[in-house]
Amino acid sequence: MTDSRSSHTPRLVSKLEVSTDLGTFLGDTRIRLLEAIDQYGSISQAAKHVPLSYKAAWDAVDAMNNLADQPLVERSTGGKHGGGTALTEHGRKVIALYRAVEAEYQAALDRLMSQWSDMDSGNVRSFQQLLRRMAMRTTARNQFVCTVSGLREGEVDYEVFLRLDNHNELVAVITRDSAEQLGITIGTEVVALVKASAVLLMTDASLRTSARNHLWGTVQRVVDGPVNAEVTLDLGAGKTVTAVVTRESVVSLGVEIGQRACAVFKSSSVILSILG
Incomplete structure (x- = not known):
């Protein structure tokens, strides 16, 4: 049997x-x-x-x-x-x-x-979900798995609030059609995609910007190029965010390994995707 x-x-x-x-x-x-x-x-x-x-x-x-x-x-x-x-x-x-x-x-x-046989069914499915996330391919350098924590409906657009972790929340602005096609509701797990070229850096916490998204972290890596530099910030809990900025900006900001810095990007720069 x-x-x-x-x-x-x-x-x-x-x-x-x-x-x-x-x-x-x-x-x-x-x-x-x-x-x-x-x-x-x-x-x-x-x-x-x-x-x-x-x-x-x-x-x-x-x-x-x-x-x-x-x-x-x-x-x-x-x-x-x-x-x-x-x-x-x-x-x-x-x-x-x-x-x-x-x-x-x-x-x-x-x-x-x-090896996972002693885990309950829910945990195994969580592991499978992780594998699906890893299998997704995209040209966007920054990929964040988030949970929809809030929705604000406008006449044309939706503001989607995304819980990244216990300390960080992102905001994306998408069209009503996109929200309906994706079937976004509170609690939906989504992947937020942000191109590195859309991310700006700042080091002065007193500065104010019109950009909705601010992720503070520690400079983990700086890769110099002839014109631009790639700067990766460690956000903690294994999460990172990468920005591509000019070498001149790196010099003027005095960006160094271990320095506190903030990745800044507009809500309109966030693309949402739902894993099938």
């Missing part, structure tokens, strides 16, 4: 992707396409099995063949059945290697989850 609890235990499932500088080379869909080509000897039948459109299947095959050091798939013409598509021996080796790595990857995830 199967333990009824096991059917409700969350499981991390691996999705392996092999990429090159030119883009994605192999992934689950492409591997399944290659396996179907080997089984059916026909690109049209393989495409239906995956499923993919006929054009998408050929585009994938062409991309793989272009990126591989040897062809993975060969087309044949003529013959009793009017030609077809065949997997090369190199293609079979690539599939075997991919599946072997995928199996090891999955085994590693299973071992990881077994």
Whole structure:
């Protein structure tokens, strides 16, 4: 008899992707396409099995063949059945290697989850949520996981108040349409994105600005460039914020490692995203 609890235990499932500088080379869909080509000897039948459109299947095959050091798939013409598509021996080796790595990857995830077996279901799901956050890709340098703590509705815009931690709160201004599409309500977890180029620095606490967001921290790192410098502030609790400012500004502010400084940015510079 199967333990009824096991059917409700969350499981991390691996999705392996092999990429090159030119883009994605192999992934689950492409591997399944290659396996179907080997089984059916026909690109049209393989495409239906995956499923993919006929054009998408050929585009994938062409991309793989272009990126591989040897062809993975060969087309044949003529013959009793009017030609077809065949997997090369190199293609079979690539599939075997991919599946072997995928199996090891999955085994590693299973071992990881077994270490968390004494945790309750809620904590495991929190861990999975953390992995989803880490998997998100964006060009914005600053990413903050926040909880919506307040909403102020205007005729056109929404002011969204975001609780970053026990000491810091952010404010974002988004359109009503955006708020409705995201389904933002009090308590919703969101990711606030702020480009480093939109962040200003100040060191004088007595200065007043029109910007709504002020994050005080300690200068952790300064990376100089020919024109601009990248300054990262440690906000505590493992959180940081990065600003890209001119080298002249760094000099005039006297920015140094360990110095107290404030990252300043407008509420309109905050982009909100919700993890699916």
